[in-house]
Amino acid sequence: MSDLPEVIEINRQELPENYSPDFFREMLEEQGDFFFVEEDRGKIVAYVMCRREAGFSPFGEYFSLSPRGHVVSLAVRSTHRRMEIGRSLMRMVHEAMKNVGIRESYLEVRTDNAPAIALYKSMGYEIRKTIGAYYMDGTDAHIMVLRL
Numbered sequence: 362m363s364d365l366p367e368v369i370e371i372n373r374q375e376l377p378e379n380y381s382p383d384f385f386r387e388m389l390e391e392q393g394d395f396f397f398v399e400e401d402r403g404k405i406v407a408y409v410m411c412r413r414e415a416g417f418s419p420f421g422e423y424f425s426l427s428p429r430g431h432v433v434s435l436a437v438r439s440t441h442r443r444m445e446i447g448r449s450l451m452r453m454v455h456e457a458m459k460n461v462g463i464r465e466s467y468l469e470v471r472t473d474n475a476p477a478i479a480l481y482k483s484m485g486y487e488i489r490k491t492i493g494a495y496y497m498d499g500t501d502a503h504i505m506v507l508r509l
Contacts, residue, residue, distance in 0.1 A: 371436050410433045428464070430458040463509060467507070472491060487505060490504050
């Protein structure tokens with residue numbers, strides 16, 4: 362993806378926690394089926410980056426490791442928020458997950474990010490637990506899960 366510098370720029374400008382360019386490249390190379398962008402007039406205005414993992418179900422139904430989708434990062438330029446772009450990207454990645462047999466998705470979200478929490482809840486995510494001082498600045502994180 363030649364647009365990776367734009368994605369990294371959005372991450373740096375819109376989120377308090379940032380990933381290295383190498384991390385973005387690695388995610389794109391290894392998890393490209395779960396990496397989506399949204400454009401407006403030829404410029405990237407948002408992205409979602411996810412990965413496939415194996416883990417025990419937070420729903421307590423499965424007694425073995427099962428595939429899970431981890432929403433690693435979702436960011437929308439401030440100029441394009443409240444336009445349903447984040448929701449659209451999340452729907453795309455949920456479909457991609459279902460297409461490969463993933464039955465559940467999870468994510469971490471800052472406990473002080475009310476708009477993101479509201480979006481995820483409106484899509485069916487539930488808060489399963491809170492981790493204290495999860496982020497580098499000491500902010501707590503909710504772990505939210507969704508059955509696909």
